[in-house]
Amino acid sequence: MGRYVARRLLQMIPVFIGTTLLIFLMVYALPGDPVAGLFGDKGGSPQAVAALRHEYGLDKPILVQYVNYMKDMVFHLDFGTQIASGRPVTDILGEAFPVTLRLTALAFTIEIVLGLGLGILAGMKAGKLADTLVLIFTLLMISVPVFVLGFIFKTVFAFQLGWLDPNVNDSTNYGQLLMPAIVLAGLSLAYVARLTRSSVAENLRSDYIRTATAKGLPRRRVIGVHLMRNSLIPVVTYLGTDLGALMGGAVVTEGLFNIKGVGGTIFESIQRREGTTIVGLVTILVLIYLAASLLVDLLYAVLDPRIRYA
Template sequence: MGRYVARRLLQMIPVFLGSTMLVFAMMYVLPGDPVRALAGEQTVDPAQIAAMKKDLGLDLPFWHQYWNYLVGLFQGDFGTEIASGRPVSETIADAFPITIRLALFAFVFTVLVGISIGVFAGLKADTLRDRGLLVLTLLLISVPSFVLGFLAQYFFAHQLGWVDPNVSAEANWGELLLPAVVLGSLSLAYVARLTRTSIAENLRADYMRTAVAKGLPRRRVIGVHLMRNSMIPVVTFLGTDLGALLGGAVVTEGIFNVQGVGRAVFGALQHREGATVVGIVTLIVIVYLVTSLLVDLLYAVLDPRIRYA
């Protein structure tokens, strides 16, 4: 197991470098000059602009800038915002915890509700409740997240008055309930469908008939034998879904005025603050890599036949 983990950690290095280099290159080739934009419509001496670029290292070639970013990153330095002079690490420290809470709330909602209704429908496949689940999940998949967000905000906040339409700066758990439901709705639909299909297929497997023939209690047959084997594809999806929730929070945070990573990225793109965008994306990439490793290790827990030498 230790050798497998070490090998996977080594495999993460080129993935990490490639993904961060791609994002860094995209910000590098964006049109516009962030230093020149600071002056707005005022006339600025080109020598002053050149001097500022030299101080910020923006006059260096792409490879040199990327190398400087990596060196600073491994020293805990994510760079500095051009407009405000504020360290990017402070921006991330203010925004990331809020998005983490929102994503974790949405993730828990997806796991609990998605798996529950998937099992509920899969145990009685091709019945009315199974068809109702398929229709509901198809509706959630078809409706864009921004449409669902505005509808939820209109009905639950403006019409019924159950929640506030916008999230305050504190972003407590109660205020994040509705944004989390909207953020996790698409993932919930996929989890429910995966669970339903996996449960229905494994119910017809030979080991299930053997467990029933041995006279095992129904609770043990379903809770141990059926669930453990049916959860492998679901866990695979959930392992990458946490990173997707972090990245997909941009639209949801904009609708509900959540002061998280999504709004920070949107503002950074507007002002061409490349260091902020790359720093936030770097953290999301790390979340993806770590969760994918944890999912692979969890396979051995769910299926005893899987062993990592």
């Protein structure tokens, strides 16, 4: 196991370099100049613009900028400086990421609990009324865009019923984060439910389930141990990749509910062409994706004893 983990960590290095380089090149290929944008419509003198570009290292070749960025990040944990405010990007990360982490954690919990619960119910009742209702519900969740679902929730539960706040004023209040978390988790919840349903229904017809039942094992053990451990393998694969997707895909949700997290920061940075801020935020998301991928691979051995890493 140790050798496998070490090999995977080494494999992550070129993946990390490749993804960050691609992001860096794409961001700095965007039209516009963040330095010139500081001076507004009137614009600044060429000398002042050139001095600021030199100060932030924007006058150097793009690959030199990337190498300098990687050196500062790896050896000094320095993600650069935001041009518009002059603040270190690490400070912005420190403010934005805890907010998104709380929102993502709540959405991920809802996704797991409801997604697995509905999927198991539908799989155990395959072809019956409960299965049909779950499939219709998940199809609706998949079909409705996130921004439409967000407006529906705000209109019904905030403006008409008054059960929840329409906007998030306190990002540490999980009660205010509940509605945006449900909206954020809606699409992924539907996929988890349908994936779990298919896996459970298929494994129910497997020989090892019939054998376990024929041996007289309690139904709770047959389902809870034998059925679920094998059925969860494809679901865990999806959940591992979806964790990073929830954090990176919260731009619309955070905008709808006035949440000052990673999504909102990325959106504002794209508008201002703040390449340093965008690259710093996305770099953290890349690290989360890689860590989640490694964790999923290790969970395979826990769920299925037949899987062993030499």
